[in-house]
Amino acid sequence: MSAPFGQLPRWVDYGLLPFINLVVAFLVSGLVVLFIGASPLEAINYMVTGALGSGEGLGFTLYYATSFIFTGLSVAVAFHCGLFNIGGEGQVYVGGLGVALVALALDRIMPWYVTAPLAAAAGFAFGAAWALVPAWLQAKRGSHIVITTIMFNFIAASLMVYLLVNVMKQPGSMSPQTRLFESGALLPRLGFLFSPLGLDLGTAPLNVSFFLALASGFLVWVLVWRTRFGYEIRTIGANPTAAAYAGIRYGRTVVITMLISGGLAGLMALNVLLGDHGKLQIEFPSGAGFVGIAVALMGRSHPVGIVLAAILFGILYQGGAELAFWVPNITREMIVLIQGLVILFAGALEYMFRPALVRLFAPRGAAVLRPA
Amino acid sequence: MDLFDTLLIPVLASTLRLSVPLIFTALAGLYAERSGVFDIGLEGKMLFGAFAAATAAAYTGSAWAGLGAAILTSVLISLLHGFASITQRGNQIISGVAINFIASGLTVLLGNAWFGQGGRTPQLPNTARFTEITLPFVDQIRPIPVIGPIYASVISGHNLLVYLALLAVPFTWWVLFRTRFGLRLRAVGENPGAVDTAGVSVAWLRYRALICGGILGGFAGTYLSIAQSAAFIREMSAGKGYIALAALVFAKWKPVNVLGACLLFGLLDAVSIQMQGKRLPVIGEVPVQFIQALPYVLTVILLAGFIGKAIPPKAGGVPYVKER
């Protein structure tokens, strides 16, 4: 995704341009808000203050961001290997199963700091396992990973409904969910960190897995740009022929990459199940896997970009909820639309205003590439 | 013979009905991707089409007006996708994702603003729908064993769009392989440079391909909301766009294979519907969720077992940039 046409100062490329795109996205959203007869200014105000204005709002924003960081990284890792993993949703779902099993087994006998790492490991393992078959088929049979991962999303849904309704549900309870986890499986919230800053997270479910997400981001960066295996991943992604020439084993690399990708998705369950819901119930991924695609692409598949994009989506989720909460005739569909417009302008149309900026900022007389 | 009537015939008929939206949508994707533009916004196109069809039909009371509106809307969405991914050289996948978000939000929003039923459109009378039509000579042919019932109950008795879907396949084949437009379309998906140096505009060609896709997307949506159902319901595309995408890859981007793939998906679905709640020999009662997962499992198995590598159009997904 190299930007077309002339060079720009980094702060313009990575600061001003995205900012302009966001502004435009919100302007267009504002028109829609007007259309349904609400005040755009009021709306943006609710949205921003709702997401960032209070400790609690910020807490929720970062909580959602945590989930999106995981799914975003998952998509990005596969992308670097030239694989389009649409299976995040299913990998999160099944990852949740792993997390829940550990939690149910240990929450009464172990403290959280024992349970959590094991749950994380299980979530990673289950998520990875769910990516294994598509990965293997791609590597050895060349079956298109886009189809197989789509199919595995549906299969995951069926599997989980079956388990939650027929196996893991508490007798007599109406809702298809496991019993509530007890303290031994609940992650500490981060209120204590923010209170010194005078921020009260209130009941926001922001929890330690936020740090796991950031750590994963860093590890992914190391993996992709600083390890030999990452080099091999990127080579296959950029030029499979050259990869074969370089003696990089396609099948092996593809499989391992997808395992990592699926595992990262699976980790998201930790944030949601042990960080907030305290149980495993149907439908808990609620689309985070798909949001991950947008997050990864808008973050240009780079961890830093992904964290930023994830926070942006966290703001849209939390701010959107606040907005819908306070302005009665703004429904959740409105929020979905705004998300769509942001993806459109900040993502697909990211270069629309670039030529204009180039005309403004283009450094004159940049060094001409000299031929041999 | 009894099984033939009570099981096979219904399953085949149901197969046909279930494949129609997939056929339209997969063909829509075929035009786009053969021209080198990925399109995972199919889901959104279908949804917008369905909404437009139901809305127009509700206001005008005419199914044809509905179809027209659906096509118009879906084409507009395609143009948006084109503007983002052709003119602005944006990432085609992001653009598609964005369109899907916008579709699921905007349809409900507008529907609610216009009809105040949470995005649902008013219940349509049959006069405002595409209803089932009976082919000629049904009664004469029905008595004939085997072909009779098949003609009467599988081939006949569907709404117009079903037959249009079946016609769309050979038509698409003809366009692709027998017309100038088709030749250029296939070329631009493989090597835009060749098209450009032949003095044909790459951008305009791709736009036209997307427009074709838009038209078909409109048909798909119309089928959902005013042929199969009598109203638009939020999210009613229910993931069919993604299945169609899978069918397209499955079919290796070839029109006739698309028909095959979609019918296959339809069949698997129809079978799973029939099998629900039935006791199977040996296994006995199978949990419904397993039956519901069956089509997807089988797809994966077939894919791995029989369909080799699917090689997408070479220039697919990359915006055409002459000057780096």
Added chain:
Amino acid sequence: MTSPTTPPAIELVGIDKRFGAVHANKSIDLSIARGTIHGIVGENGAGKSTLMSILYGFYQADAGEIRVGGAPVAITDSQAAIRAGIGMVHQHFMLVENFTVLENVMLGAEGGVLLRRGTAAARAELKRIEREYGLDIDPDAVVEELPVGLQQRVEILKALYRGAEILILDEPTGVLTPAEADHLFKILGQLRAQGKTIVLITHKLREILAVTDNVSVMRRGEMVATRKTAETSAEELAELMVGRRVLLHVEKGPAHPGPVVLSVEKLTVRDARGVTMVDGVSFDVRAGEIVGIAGVAGNGQSELLEAIAGIRRPSAGTIRVNGEALGADGRLDPARVRASGLAHVPEDRHHMGLVLSFEENENAILGYQTDPKYLKGPLLDIDAIRADARAKIERYDIRPPDCRLRTANFSGGNQQKIVLSREIERDPAVLLVGQPTRGVDIGAIEFIHKRLVALRDAGKAILLVSVELDEIRSLADRILVMFAGRIVGTPPADADEQEIGLMMAGIEAREAAE
């Protein structure tokens, strides 16, 4: 030569073009007389292709005017150029690989909304052109299955089919055998005789001197000189191109062959479609010698190299390096082959030798990413890698000297140097080299040849595959000629061109068959 009264076929006035930071053409003036063959020479990245692409409407000039037959024409796109009677054979072919020859020729000139009628007409026209110029080709062959030589023929047919009066050929002979090249030049002669005008871009001064009427020289985006061919010399042109004196022939002493290092026995290779590309080939390469494999592109040389390099699984035969059979355990992969002291400069640097989107220093370890000296445990040792890359840039005078630059932004010649430095600097026991100087300018050619000879003199075994007969003859100590997957001759290194040319065309093979 046409009389000065008739206006020139083409006049370029003050053509200027920038690609972002790159100033590819600096207000170029050029006048090409009707009915002549006009040569253009210049280093890699001098701006030749750009200039011609502007003339053909593929790029738009930032400034300047184009006159055709004296009248200014606005060439906004290739369509306009075609209408103005200009046709172009691109350096990087503009063909749809999975289309048939006919479809490629028709594309953009289908003659009607429906294909059927147009197709018939096209067939007829194609036949006519074939007969007229002896450019025979099967119109229903799929292009990707044709050898490069024929693919180029398709490009020429495309231009003629559109009734081009002015034909531009951008480095057309790079992929041809001498025989084929001569044939091409005959055709160009015919075209000129019919009053058509031809622009010929090439790096080979011999061809310039042989076929052109006038020649212009470009350097770093500027038009530095135009000469009547009759009144100039290879030396002068070379100096004008590079801006310094260059040696046009390779200086090398006699070889001192040592023990056999690489030995290939009854090697057979089939491609994906199961077609036998290499057919029971056997030969040895000794330490301290360069063995050259001559042959028309597409006669199995590529497959041979790839098989030895471990990229293709041979279906039969054995490959030994220092007596060690490669892949004896049935697992022959490039990593292991490298480990056994074999290095490989692939024919196609863009598709195989480099990852164009990578930084230069990343490409400098491609294939050696597992070498401990580039690693700290599982991590890449970035500093070591970059230091190593800078050293190579230094030693091979790769320009621009920036190891963080995207590889795609280096010109052809420099990209080739990146690959060569990577492979040669491993100091391998055996070096496989494919088309080391394809599309590379004489300045760079001189440099590359020196390096190869130096490596030989250092006692290494070198297997050189090239379609440039000159190159083979000037570098190789022994020559093998390959045709249809078999070695059809082993002419002495000083054998004359005709003789080898015939073998390359499979004449011997045919005779044997009869």
Added chain:
Amino acid sequence: QDIKPALVYGTGGKFDKSFNEAGYNGAEKYKTDTGIAYRDFEPQNDTQGEQAIRKFASEGFNPVVALSFAWTDAVAKVSKEFPETKFVLVDSVVDAPNVRSVVFKEDEGSYLVGLLAGLKSETKKVGFVGGMDIPLIRKFGCGYVQGAKAGGATQFFQNMTGTTGAAWNDPVRGGELAKSQIDQGADVIYAAAGATGLGVLQTAVDNGKLGIGVDSNQNYLHPGKILTSMVKKVDVAVYNAYADAKAGQFTAGVQALGLKEGGVDWALDDNNGPLVTPEMKAAVEKAKADIIAGTVTVHDYMSDETCPVE
């Protein structure tokens, strides 16, 4: 006393043509009757549900009504945090001094419509299309087949639409399931699948069969072609919650609303009047009376998570 009513829907959304919508109607009715405005919220995910319930409570809204079993744990938590606030949980039970849990005996209502279906069916084959295979829906189905059996039906088809959220918004698939049941001989089909049900009813009607609506009275959708609807008076539950609070008569604890309490019922109006013969009407009314009297008991699936009839 003064009240500030609030309403939190299930993730299905306000206009699910199902019980969320019924709840909405109840709140609307209360508004029109009393002029007291209310506030509502449609959560996009489970986190937002709890968030909204808590927010309403902390903003001083009272009573706060939470529709759907999905909010069971949320209500349990928040009701502890806000002991002064009155909460109403629909479709599930939380045992707390300030929580009223309203559950409906869908099995009883479904029994009645099933009975009618059994009586009306000529093929004596009746169908049921559920949204997702979850306990609540099984409860509907179980009551239905018991009634249908009592009505003389000999074969029952029970299908579920899907395993993702789409299952509640997939009229096309719902229609397909209905069609397959019709192909197998069913001539009366009961839909308990939210908006998917619209497709079920449509297909039944398109094929000249009879459909049975659910939750709210859907008879009007296809006058003369819908046999009846199993009405589940969520609207009443919501309305009463507000009214009781207003009148200071709010009571916590479990309200199990069945036929007796008028929480569930079968719908008979001009739209389906012609379809229901006096005999049928009598039979259904008798069954209703018997159930209320306790002489007939409908097996509640939730009691032991099994159903006597398959």
